[in-house]
Amino acid sequence: MNMMSRKTPVRGRQKIRAERPMRVGILTLPLHINYGGIIQAAALYRMIEDMGHQPVFLDKKPKRSLPHRLTKRLLASIPGQNIGNVREAVRNMNVHKPFVRRFLPNATRPLLTGTDLSAAVKRRKLDAVVVGSDQVWRPHYHQDDQALVYFLDFVEPEVTARIAYAASFGKPTWEYEDIAKPAGELLHDFAHVSVRENSAVDICAEAFGVDDCEVVLDPTLAVDPAFYEEVAAEASDLDCKDGEFVFEYVLDRDRIEPGIAGRLADNMPELSHARAIHPELPGDADTLPDWMAHFRHAGCVLTDSFHGTVFCILNRRNFITIVNPKRGADRFHTLLGALGLEGRMVKQLDDATARRLLAQPIDYDAVHARLNLLRRSSRDFLQGALDAA
Secondary structure (H helix, E strand, O other), X not given: OOHHHOOOOOOOOOOOOOOOOOEEEEEOOOOOOOHHHHHHHHHHHHHHHHOOOEEEEOOEOOOOOHHHHHHHHXXXXXXXXXXXXXXXXXXXXXXXXXXXXXXXXXEOOOEOOHHHHHHHHHHOOOOEEEEOOOOOOOHHHOOOOOHHHHHOOOOOOOOOEEEEEEEOOOOOOOOOHHHHHXXXXXXXXXXXXXXXXXXXXXXXXXXXXXXXXXXXXXXXXHOOOHHHHHHHOOOOOOOOOOOOEEEEEOOXXXXXXXXXXXXXXXXXXXXXXXXXXXOOOOOOOOOHHHHHHHHHHOOEEEEOOHHHHHHHHHOOOEEEEEOOOOOOOHHHHHHHHHXXXXXXXXXXXXXXXXXXXXXXXXXXXXHHHHHHHHHHHHHHHHHHHHHHO
């Protein structure tokens, strides 16, 4: 179902008191140094909490051999080197630990296997497990060989409801035929299935024979926006005027002309300078609240990140999204198409294109009117799935 086909009236935000509060597990990709991966998990946690249930974050970690774990621990501790980017990644993840502890407070110990996950479900007496969001159904992104875990093979559906919320395949076709049959069998035992991209509806039907799934918003868009006021309260002062800088958050910079943000700042009178966050480069990582503050206060944004695009929209920023098919293009097409923002997408970005697009204002009143409808229908899906569990 295309998100644009839903027509539901908007209602005001309220914390719902569930008739039967439940313990609800959340399974997503392993938390790493990815800003979007962390914030979408925290947003889903808050959504479930706001619905009157008790979320439990299932802290899945990749299963590694003992030599691999010992080598990584050694590389993380030796100063003066960054072999394989191990030490930098560990340092950056440590930057995010305070945020994770605050916004995902009810979490399990690290769980390495399906057996660990099954034991946690039983020990915590979970009534339901929600898998999503992000590219949880793209095994290449799992960092281990336990793909069926993300189809909830460790959950006994007669005891604990299986629910998918905004699950993503990442690409428009299913590429893992070796697990198609068992994955399809598992999906048929889901109580409710929702996906993040329009193409995922076709994959569910064609690859797995599952026809009754819905397209919903990523949790970062579906959560009550008041959540971000709490996050913003922990951000550092950016020491600038609101709206005076170009913000570049580009993960794959081969699709953008070098130095473009600085040239835009030099040539646009309302902008005084450019700022950038490059998480793949060595250096001190920004905290998640500080990362979000850049979207909150930028004059305009250049990004190839899905969640970067999300926060441009939430904060009503002028933006351009550079779509990278290798990372997954359908998520951009589904979201920006549903909001009437298809014109903000490009495959490559040069100076002339940037100046032309940024000169075109975005009608954010119309965009947020559509967003509110989609937020309501997405929350209704999750609320209904949990109520029926």
